[in-house]
Amino acid sequence: MAAKPNGHISRIAVIGSGFAGLSAAAYMGKAGYHVDVYEKNQQLGGRARQLITENGYLFDMGPSWYWMPDVFERFFNDFGYTSGDFYELEALDPGFSIVYSENEVLDVPSDYQGIRNLFESIESGSALRLDQFLKEAEFKYKVGMEKLVYKPGLSxxxxxxxxxxxxxxxxxxxxxxxxxxxxxxxxxxxxxxxEFPVLFLGAMPQDTPALYSLMNYAGLKLGTWYPKGGFSSVIKAMKTVAERQGVNFYFDKPIIDFTIHNRLVSEIGLKNERKPYDGIIAAADYHHIEEKLLGNQYRNYSNAYWDKRVLAPSCLIFYIGVNRRIDKLKHHTLFFDQDLKQHALEIYKQPAWPSKPLFYVCCPSKTETGLAPEGHENLFILMPLAPGLEDGEILREKYFELILGRLEKYTGNPIRKHLDYKKSYCVSDFIADYNSYRGNAYGLANTLMQTANLKPSLKNNKIDNLFYAGQLTVPGPGVPPSIISGNVAAQQLVKYFNH
Structure with missing residues (x-):
């Protein structure tokens, strides 16, 4: 159990309070350990923080797609709860919309028969082929999400x-x-x-394993959901679960270094103090932990190794408040009115600011009042971008004008004249706020050479009581994999204590 032979309860430090950190902390607390979570920012949630403006807008700063509800349920069930004990889920209908041109919009229905009819109307015989495609994808989802992703990838x-x-x-x-x-x-x-789910979360579709058609099963069969109150409701719920397992939280507490002795981290260094611990789960940026906290002597991977990794995109995000309603937008709208392949090339093969970008708009005020003042709209606009690019104010403004021009044309609404709030977020912000390697937004791309055991190891090979969780290790990018990552890292640390 968690107590050592001398009766001392082992103390665990979890670094980072995003989905992976919260998950790891809750599982370690449940296993009977003393757990402290350290968050460098003043707010809970890592990338899933919330932005609340003085004039009444409430933005989710990061994740906005609630897919794979079973993964969230499995987390809450492990502690004797359901998600419904903490927040209400609403099925979105349409699940999402895709804009191909001003007059060509595909609303993807929430019911499967509706999706089959939609496919058939576009390409004869495609409804039956969709059945077959999703039958295969369901098998991958069942094996992939129930078995493969819970493996630590160590052997x-x-x-x-x-x-x-x-x-x-x-x-x-x-x-x-x-x-x-x-x-x-x-x-x-x-x-x-x-192809859209892999473009936003991974790599060029031709470089992504067909295993990831499980994402299509998730999106088209399990549906697209919205947690009332936004993703911060999920973060708060996970914190409550962790606190009920005895977990403590400390904010505005970046970790400066470790004391390492005999292959063990014995202390963490904070700004003005050092604290003793028996085990560490690093759910912050893996590369940052290696480079800044471990140095060459104790890191798993060299800078040359990291430089060769294929990263999922970074992005340019705009949080926008508009003092009027915009009728034509749905909760999730993907703008595919330009060449998908060209934008993908500019993310993955020839990194550059895109010549004709695709982008995504989330308008949660369509589903929930209270996220914007009455009669106003809350918009989250995201454009995928190659990581590591320069992102000064002039470039951000250029793309704001370009995107808003297309959005105004599509909606027939002079949005720029009705701006009530505007904030941008890009590569340099990801680095400043999350120590994100090259400003990536999602983690490592799901390429063939970065799948399962080929991802950075969740175990430090030179320090026995240090494990990693989050989007740069197994199982990979996205909210559900991050939740699973925390669980798997916790299991491995418990195993270390019990060996």
């Missing part, structure tokens, strides 16, 4: 599981996602619809 023997062995070819880890989609669908609208 190939983890895959000696009968279901995994039988399913390894059906998982299509070595097949290109793009080729897989095009085997089923020919119409560019349907191809774009199926």
């Amino acid at each position: 190939l023997t983890e895959f000696a599981d009968v279901d995994l062995m039988k399913g390894v070819f059906k998982l299509q880890v070595f097949t290109s996602f793009s080729k897989h989609v095009k085997k089923f669908f020919k119409h560019p609208k349907l191809v774009a619809l199926m």
